[in-house]
Amino acid sequence: MGAPRIHHIAITDDWDMSELAGEYGAATRGVAYEPGGHIRATTASRVQEVLDERYADLHLPLTLVTLDPGRLEDAGIPVEVDADGTARILGEIPRDGSGVVVETTALQYVDGRWRAPALDAAGADLPEPDDHVVIEPETLYIGTPAFLIVTADVDGRPNVAPASSYWALGRMLVLGIETEGKTADNLLAGSDLTVSVPSPDLWPVIVRLATLTGRNPVPAAKAHRYRFEPDKFPVVGITPQPSDLVVPPRVRECRLQFEARTRRLTPAVDGGYLMVEAEVVRVHAASSIVREDRHGELQVDPARWHPLVYAFRHFFDRGDEVGWLASSRTAPHAPVVD
Numbered sequence: 192m193g194a195p196r197i198h199h200i201a202i203t204d205d206w207d208m209s210e211l212a213g214e215y216g217a218a219t220r221g222v223a224y225e226p227g228g229h230i231r232a233t234t235a236s237r238v239q240e241v242l243d244e245r246y247a248d249l250h251l252p253l254t255l256v257t258l259d260p261g262r263l264e265d266a267g268i269p270v271e272v273d274a275d276g277t278a279r280i281l282g283e284i285p286r287d288g289s290g291v292v293v294e295t296t297a298l299q300y301v302d303g304r305w306r307a308p309a310l311d312a313a314g315a316d317l318p319e320p321d322d323h324v325v326i327e328p329e330t331l332y333i334g335t336p337a338f339l340i341v342t343a344d345v346d347g348r349p350n351v352a353p354a355s356s357y358w359a360l361g362r363m364l365v366l367g368i369e370t371e372g373k374t375a376d377n378l379l380a381g382s383d384l385t386v387s388v389p390s391p392d393l394w395p396v397i398v399r400l401a402t403l404t405g406r407n408p409v410p411a412a413k414a415h416r417y418r419f420e421p422d423k424f425p426v427v428g429i430t431p432q433p434s435d436l437v438v439p440p441r442v443r444e445c446r447l448q449f450e451a452r453t454r455r456l457t458p459a460v461d462g463g464y465l466m467v468e469a470e471v472v473r474v475h476a477a478s479s480i481v482r483e484d485r486h487g488e489l490q491v492d493p494a495r496w497h498p499l500v501y502a503f504r505h506f507f508d509r510g511d512e513v514g515w516l517a518s519s520r521t522a523p524h525a526p527v528v529d
Contacts, residue, residue, distance in 0.1 A: 194260045196293060197232040197278045203252035215284040220245060229279035237276040239307040246305055253298040262291045301523050308527045309514045334502035337397055339387045341439040342377035349431060349440055350377060350405040351423050353397045355501040364451060366467040371412055373405030375465055383437040383452050384469055387445035389499045391508040399427040436472050446477035484520035492521060
């Protein structure tokens with residue numbers, strides 16, 4: 192596999208005019224290439240960073256020029272790429288159809304910011320095959336939303352617990368719940384549930400809950416790090432909020448909340464967890480994270496909503512937006528992918 196492609200951000204007028212000259216010689220914004228100098232470029236992972244740092248205040252049309260380093264070297268133009276993704280092209284870029292220029296993309300200025308397009312696999316910084324090593328990670332939580340699940344026992348007493356095994360399809364949630372906790376007990380007894388999704392500032396709540404169980408006595412497998420707590424809400428600093436359609440309450444402090452009916456419980460192959468299928472019957476969202484879509488209906492605004500992400504036993508806010516699907520009803524325009 193050849194070297195990953197590199198990318199240069201050009202003022203569109205400069206790029207277009209260079210076709211007549213047969214070569215492009217702008218080192219960077221407003222600076223011409225000089226013999227002995229270089230033209231700045233970057234790998235795919237840093238395109239958005241460069242746009243934010245160096246072009247945020249520029250309102251002239253910009254073009255992203257994708258280049259093949261191997262073809263540049265073949266043309267006698269050395270290329271240097273640092274470990275951080277900074278690249279230097281030690282000569283002017285030929286415009287002679289030699290294949291040095293892989294593609295050009297008109298950059299979009301959206302909501303006060305230049306947006307880097309999604310790059311195809313050939314343009315991304317893929318590791319060489321020998322960069323992969325075999326590992327045995329302690330967990331396979333690669334980065335999923337942490338959530339708070341609330342169930343109720345046969346007397347209506349609520350139990351709140353943290354979890355992170357989650358996916359959704361349509362109105363159905365599929366959750367992974369350990370069998371030795373009170374949550375599984377309540378679900379097996381017929382409880383419905385609520386899922387409340389915390390924002391990043393609530394990560395300490397997850398940590399506090401991680402040592403509490405609603406089961407009494409505490410199961411032997413949990414005794415070394417759990418203690419029984421019949422009313423976890425005040426202990427960890429959260430507030431139960433009555434639901435509209437199910438018995439278990441929601442967590443008031445969470446900006447996004449689902450009420451759901453339990454539809455099916457499937458035991459795991461090893462018996463250690465339940466696969467819970469639940470149908471969402473009502474969604475509650477704080478007004479601070481919603482907006483009208485193009486049909487005038489309220490939707491969660493992805494730009495305002497930041498779920499707490501759990502990855503390899505660490506908590507994160509989500510990163511910057513990098514793109515969207517054409518089916519999005521809140522996107523400003525169709526995705527720009529080529």
